Amino acid sequence: MTRASWGGSFWDGYTRTFLRGGLAVIAASNLFGVATDLAHDQRGPWSHPFAPEWLLSLGGSPLVGVLLAVGLGALWRFARQPGQVRAGVVALLTMALLVEADAALNEGPKRHFFAPGLALLGWIVGLAFARLSAWRAGQHEAVDVQWLEAHAEMGAVAALAGNYVDAVGSKLLHVGAHWANDTTLRSIVLAHHTLGDPSLAGRYAAFVAGNAPVAQALSIATLLVQGGACLMLLGLRWRLIAGLAIFLFHSNVELLTGIGYGPARTLLLLFCLPWPRFMPQLVRWWPRARTLFEPAHPVTKPSLSGTQLAQVGALVVGVVAVVVLFAQVVPIRAYAAMHHSYHGERAGPRPQQ
Amino acid sequence: MMPPPDSLPSRILLGVLVLTGYVAIANAVQQLYPFSVFDMYAHQATSASRIGVRDATGALSEVSAWTAWHCDAPIRLQEPPTQPGPAPYTIPYRDREAQEWVLAHPGNGAQHVEVVRHVWWLQPLPNQNEAEDRVLLRCQAERQ
Numbered sequence: 001m002t003r004a005s006w007g008g009s010f011w012d013g014y015t016r017t018f019l020r021g022g023l024a025v026i027a028a029s030n031l032f033g034v035a036t037d038l039a040h041d042q043r044g045p046w047s048h049p050f051a052p053e054w055l056l057s058l059g060g061s062p063l064v065g066v067l068l069a070v071g072l073g074a075l076w077r078f079a080r081q082p083g084q085v086r087a088g089v090v091a092l093l094t095m096a097l098l099v100e101a102d103a104a105l106n107e108g109p110k111r112h113f114f115a116p117g118l119a120l121l122g123w124i125v126g127l128a129f130a131r132l133s134a135w136r137a138g139q140h141e142a143v144d145v146q147w148l149e150a151h152a153e154m155g156a157v158a159a160l161a162g163n164y165v166d167a168v169g170s171k172l173l174h175v176g177a178h179w180a181n182d183t184t185l186r187s188i189v190l191a192h193h194t195l196g197d198p199s200l201a202g203r204y205a206a207f208v209a210g211n212a213p214v215a216q217a218l219s220i221a222t223l224l225v226q227g228g229a230c231l232m233l234l235g236l237r238w239r240l241i242a243g244l245a246i247f248l249f250h251s252n253v254e255l256l257t258g259i260g261y262g263p264a265r266t267l268l269l270l271f272c273l274p275w276p277r278f279m280p281q282l283v284r285w286w287p288r289a290r291t292l293f294e295p296a297h298p299v300t301k302p303s304l305s306g307t308q309l310a311q312v313g314a315l316v317v318g319v320v321a322v323v324v325l326f327a328q329v330v331p332i333r334a335y336a337a338m339h340h341s342y343h344g345e346r347a348g349p350r351p352q353q
Numbered sequence: 354m355m356p357p358p359d360s361l362p363s364r365i366l367l368g369v370l371v372l373t374g375y376v377a378i379a380n381a382v383q384q385l386y387p388f389s390v391f392d393m394y395a396h397q398a399t400s401a402s403r404i405g406v407r408d409a410t411g412a413l414s415e416v417s418a419w420t421a422w423h424c425d426a427p428i429r430l431q432e433p434p435t436q437p438g439p440a441p442y443t444i445p446y447r448d449r450e451a452q453e454w455v456l457a458h459p460g461n462g463a464q465h466v467e468v469v470r471h472v473w474w475l476q477p478l479p480n481q482n483e484a485e486d487r488v489l490l491r492c493q494a495e496r497q
Contacts (some may be wrong), residue, residue: 007365046449096386107446109384117387122371129367129418151367159367163391169376170392183399183475190401190473191444192454209473304363313366320374327381336383349403 006235009153010274016082016149018279018292022270023123023156024079027091027116028072030263034098034113035068041105047336051104058101067094082145085131088124091118108339115264117157119271120162126155133312137302144300157232157239157271163264164229164246171223180219182212189215192257201255208256218252225249232272234288243272399476403430403449406494407467407486416451416468417497421460424492428452428468438447441472455492462494 011019041059048056058064071094077087095117103109130151130269134143155191171179186209193205208215226249231242247268276293327333379388405413430448455468469486477483 007361007368034365092387099386103384103386108388109386111389111391111393114387114389114391118375121387122375125371125374126367129370130363133363153366155371156365158371159375161368162372162379163373163389165376167391167395169380170390170395174392174395175397179395179397181397184394184397186475187398187401187442187473188394191403191442191447194402194415195405195471196412230372233365235373237381237490293466306362307361309366312363313370316370318372320377323378324381327373327378332382336385339384 021079024075030116048104118159121337122155122159123152126152137304161229164226168226182216185215185219398442400441402472419494421462423497
């Protein structure tokens with residue numbers, strides 16, 4: 001790896017229209033999914049006992065359709081124009097509102113909705129960081145959109161990596177390295193996989209559940225792959241290797257438990273594969289698509305000193321610190337702890353979706 | 354294509370800040386979209402269990418493989434412990450899916466079946482079987 005490739009991207013030298021559009025499409029698909037769930041949701045003894053009335057009232061409400069339209073409109077604008085912070089924020093807030101309403105009505109958040117939201121958040125933070133850097137350098141009026149989106153891409157990749165670092169951190173904090181023993185993964189597989197599944201996946205799940213050394217090896221691999229997500233920040237090859245490793249991890253989990261995490265896997269492919277290197281050949285018969293992968297004009301960068309960069313970084317650290325402190329003051333952890341707690345036996349069936 | 358070298362330090366700094374910032378905020382709030390600690394499987398378990406159907410032939414299958422349910426009572430998810438020792442590991446939403454399936458698919462099935470909690474003990478105690486069935490309910494149903 002050359003020195004210049006540290007922190008670099010396959011998209012350097014290309015416009016990131018495909019990347020931005022792909023993120024918007026995945027987020028839109030998720031937004032539609034959660035809105036569909038929410039349109040059928042009803043409150044009951046399974047709903048969060050301390051959720052605010054206005055949040056619970058979204059279940060089955062026509063307002064869900066309005067929010068869906070607002071979110072999709074914002075994502076359309078986000079996809080069409082580079083450097084769109086405001087449209088990204090509107091889309092993210094809409095997704096957050098719908099996902100939190102669905103979580104309040106249904107005993108807890110559905111984690112497969114999270115990856116597009118956190119990637120979008122990372123993209124927005126990257127844009128804001130680059131704009132702030134350009135402003136600090138006194139060149140905010142002529143800032144290059146490619147330079148902005150190079151940072152947006154890094155922000156999205158870093159947020160995706162944070163997702164997996166959190167997952168491995170939770171395991172190590174709660175259980176320690178002993179999580180990778182010879183029973184935990186087997187119990188997860190047995191508790192999830194379809195009973196009496198005669199398929200190849202069923203036989204594979206039974207093999208892992210019945211084979212302690214194999215299960216332990218897969219558990220160790222889980223910790224390494226999730227922790228290795230940090231490597232995605234380092235550059236082209238590391239991003240490809242770590243991203244594909246996590247994709248394979250998700251695929252294996254789906255075979256073993258049926259838990260797919262499709263949006264996360266799609267985002268990994270979107271951000272980690274070297275699309276500009278092979279897509280121009282694949283779409284050479286489609287001129288409009290080919291324009292997505294044509295080299296961009298040379299980037300003009302703000303001349304930012306190390307001190308100015310450190311000041312922008314310190315501001316970001318300060319914002320994170322304020323949010324962390326604020327979370328200690330408001331009872332948000334207590335609210336989150338009440339998710340996934342069952343609040344009484346059901347009196348009847350929930351509507352089938 | 355070579356990356357624009359001047360932007361790399363700022364991108365690496367941004368990447369580190371976003372990653373650590375996400376982890377810090379997620380741990381502060383635990384769950385608030387899009388922040389999460391993703392602790393769904395951050396536990397240790399030496400057992401597993403599933404609610405299933407034991408039919409007259411002794412085969413174990415999913416509750417959702419059956420329909421036309423006729424039971425005298427709903428499935429109780431919090432069954433009383435049948436023996437001393439730790440409770441088996443359960444996935445609450447899978448249990449509730451089974452419970453809801455039975456409630457949502459009533460009928461006049463003719464086959465006598467047992468709804469059981471099948472438990473696997475991965476580190477069985479002395480005199481404990483590696484697997485056991487705890488009968489939750491006796492019903493009549495039909496295979497789909």
